[in-house]
Amino acid sequence: MPNRTFSNLSRLLRQGLFGLLVSVGTIHAAPDVEDIDFRLPDGFKVEVLVEGVPNARSMALGDDGTLYIGTRRMGSVYAVRNVFSGRPEVVTLAENLSVPNGVAVHEGDLYVAEPKRILRYPGINGRIDSPGEPEIIDGDLPYKGKLHSWRYIGFGPDDRLYVSIGAPGNAVNEPELALILRIAADGSSREVFARGIRNSVGFDWHPESGELWFTDNGRDMLGDDLPPGELNRVPDAGLDFGYPYCHAGFIPDPDLSDLGKCEDSVAPVQALGPHVAPLGMIFYTGKMFPAGYRNQVFIAEHGSWNRSKAAGKTGYRVTVVRLDGNNAVSYEPFMEGFLDQNRVLGRPVDLLIAPDGALLVSDDQRGVIYRIFYARP
Numbered sequence: 001m002p003n004r005t006f007s008n009l010s011r012l013l014r015q016g017l018f019g020l021l022v023s024v025g026t027i028h029a030a031p032d033v034e035d036i037d038f039r040l041p042d043g044f045k046v047e048v049l050v051e052g053v054p055n056a057r058s059m060a061l062g063d064d065g066t067l068y069i070g071t072r073r074m075g076s077v078y079a080v081r082n083v084f085s086g087r088p089e090v091v092t093l094a095e096n097l098s099v100p101n102g103v104a105v106h107e108g109d110l111y112v113a114e115p116k117r118i119l120r121y122p123g124i125n126g127r128i129d130s131p132g133e134p135e136i137i138d139g140d141l142p143y144k145g146k147l148h149s150w151r152y153i154g155f156g157p158d159d160r161l162y163v164s165i166g167a168p169g170n171a172v173n174e175p176e177l178a179l180i181l182r183i184a185a186d187g188s189s190r191e192v193f194a195r196g197i198r199n200s201v202g203f204d205w206h207p208e209s210g211e212l213w214f215t216d217n218g219r220d221m222l223g224d225d226l227p228p229g230e231l232n233r234v235p236d237a238g239l240d241f242g243y244p245y246c247h248a249g250f251i252p253d254p255d256l257s258d259l260g261k262c263e264d265s266v267a268p269v270q271a272l273g274p275h276v277a278p279l280g281m282i283f284y285t286g287k288m289f290p291a292g293y294r295n296q297v298f299i300a301e302h303g304s305w306n307r308s309k310a311a312g313k314t315g316y317r318v319t320v321v322r323l324d325g326n327n328a329v330s331y332e333p334f335m336e337g338f339l340d341q342n343r344v345l346g347r348p349v350d351l352l353i354a355p356d357g358a359l360l361v362s363d364d365q366r367g368v369i370y371r372i373f374y375a376r377p
Contacts, residue, residue: 036345038337042377049371050088053078056362059352060103064125070103072150079128091128102153113151116143137187142176144168148199157210166199171219171244178243194234196241202280207295211235215278218247224311227251229272241266270328275304276315280350288357289374297321300348313342
């Protein structure tokens with residue numbers, strides 16, 4: 001049977017699952033998610049963990065258990081204290097920023113990515129009510145327009161910060177963009193790590209090999225069913241994943257194929273659904289879920305925006321890609337219900353593993369964070 005989210009305000013108040021927006025002193029009622037019947041595999045349940053976080057996008061967990069949340073449209077970065085205690089408090093940590101989508105925590109410092117720069121709030125633990133002015137550790141990120149300029153960031157096992165730089169168009173030849181950069185934690189030693197990447201808004205490192213894996217959004221205007229979204233692996237620095245001359249490793253671009261050959265690009269580990277807009281991805285390293293999910297890839301599919309009415313919308317779900325070594329052996333739905341007969345009820349963005357092994361999912365349409373947990377059937 002589907003699991004219904006406990007989402008109206010009265011239930012949230014009884015359970016203590018509400019968000020207090022400290023900066024304005026008001027309690028935000030939960031969005032009306034009562035009509036969402038989430039469908040998950042047997043034994044899994046979902047609940048609203050945090051609400052009142054408008055346009056909730058990327059997530060990062062601090063060393064003290066504070067949850068940090070970036071946004072794309074609000075210009076704000078939020079911090080949620082007591083997030084796992086049953087009474088989370090949502091604090092507006094920063095306002096009036098430019099598309100602060102990406103957030104990451106490293107050695108007690110909070111990093112926030114804007115389109116043109118990387119900010120650092122040093123020693124953020126215990127200071128979310130008065131974080132002070134941030135340091136600018138890189139104020140000159142590659143930028144040529146707003147499209148795909150929302151950055152995703154994360155620290156790798158090498159203690160370096162990885163930054164996605166999306167292409168400023170649908171199919172454009174901009175060799176200084178469409179890539180992933182990596183830089184030292186202080187902003188020095190910036191270099192190109194991988195290129196030929198149209199727009200990655202999610203990546204993670206394999207828990208055993210330490211290799212970077214990332215999702216990529218395929219170009220539009222090649223029809224309802226092409227190209228697929230991508231899950232990619234980066235075994236070595238300097239690889240080219242084909243954009244803009246080749247898509248998904250086998251589709252030459254109709255206008256830009258003279259820039260390279262598909263056989264010279266790195267093909268995805270798994271072709272995802274067409275136009276599903278794969279964003280956040282994560283390897284499951286928790287201990288709550290059954291063992292068959294350990295080290296497998298979960299992906300938040302934000303959902304298509306321009307497929308024809310006849311073809312219908314795709315994505316709007318969380319999927320799991322099962323691996324055998326570095327090879328994908330299956331690609332299947334895990335959390336569905338955001339889409340109801342072509343009516344969009346929510347849009348998943350990013351994924352994070354909680355200390356207890358639950359899977360957190362941000363929803364930028366609803367402004368909530370869900371918690372998926374396993375209770376034996």
